Amino acid sequence: MFNTFQLACFRRQLVVIASVGVVLLNSVVAVSQDAKSEKNTEPATAARSLIIHSDDAGMSHSVNRATIDAMEKGFVSSCSIMVPCPWFPEFAEWASQHPEKDFGIHLTLNSEFGSYRWGPVAGRDKVPTLVDKDGYLHRSKEEVQAKARPAEVEIELRAQIDRALQAGIKLSHLDTHMGTVLSTGDMLEIYVRLGLEYNLPVMIIRHIDPALAAGYPDLLKMNGRYSETLEAKGLPPIDYLFQFYEGKDHVARQQRYLETFRDLKPGVTQMIIHCGYDDAELQAITGSHFLRGDDTRIFMDAEVKKQINEMGIEIISWTQLREGATRP
Template structure:
């Protein structure tokens, strides 16, 4: 009888712990596209050191990957994900695959700009318009995973650049298979998307809108994804048809992520910042 009583107490403590967790507001703030530009590398790590970012996504195919690796090695406490990439969207800078995959590239050997057909781009500018081969996608994704994990051993997860895994169920199944094989799976069940400011909010009003939306959060687990960078001369050259003010846009993301006003709302509401590593644990 005594053992039964003690077991009930133990189960009660566990249940109380879970109940307490359910009453918390947990927010995973993810910074995408580290490695794409020097300005992105600076913005991502600044948002981690001085702001609310806890997970950073690394792009192995990009020009500034070596610098990103150096920065991340200097910050071993930062949660890192592999940002798998099969597109090269910007007009003035292009990325190539790590492997020979002719069905995934244009006539110059660069990744196509888009995943799906886009009216802002000429015909045949997307993966969806190509005769893509699943085996080529697999070999390329394996190469990206390998390169990232060799240089940043503490990688915990993966993410998808521009959502190419939704192009076809076979691609989604392939990505799931690779995640299991390389130990990059994360249980995101119950993780809800948080709308920080929405598409129609002027850049200058983002901090205010972000704070207002944080105030409305109810207990639960949330994910917010954005692309911090510095607004520099380098970023003035970055853009594509339909999206030209990239430097200003992403510079404002960094401002939001490092805002003292935003951090005060976190403290006031008791919002807990989490990472993908936390979800794995």
């Protein structure tokens, strides 16, 4: 949530991210949603492929329960995990037992909520510029930009990846909470370099919306080059990115999602959602409790899945995206 890419919550509209360099994947691997394809290894033939990606796993018990349900009983095809959060161990235990599922690391340099906070994985003494006076990660992207030393950013991001690997999680990709890692040239370079070093795709998007890119000038400048570098190593980027983090009406929100899917362009699109159950725990943490609960409801609805299928869209994972890109 970007949350997880710090996509601005544009009111009543989906955020479409698009980048320089138009390169469409010739093949991806489709997710079969029936019981016979639990490991999701069938090749895709559709021109339009969709990763349904839930951010913020590990953030809370409510988010964990909803994410697991949406991946097991719904049609969420991928998620990313916030390693510094208090409920990471619970989600890590489940993820380590399900290598057939698709898990990324939601590289986290922020702790944004009012009274529910977390600190760095590496330890406060090793990354003092990443924490506020109370020892928690900074609340905003701007604070990280102003205060964080790149060397300490790298220490912390490595610590998050390593902790997930040590927990036995099979990783499929890296992405970023609130878009912070993408917001300066130094952090962007670290992000891409870690993807190359750990041999993991990173969430880079070929087609960037100029309205969003205005807040990420270094990303706009380097996006094409990094996309080519990663793809040359068999670590494909996605083509488009959407997030709908607005609205108060279930029917209207569901219709907005379906309209967006209907209008998808050829290529690989990721839709970022935020699963959670709208319970007392989540209500105490964040004002987005309705949106998270509604996303869970929508992406566990068999009728929504049926309509996506009827549009000729293949739901895939990051693992399948990579397999399709490296297949001869």
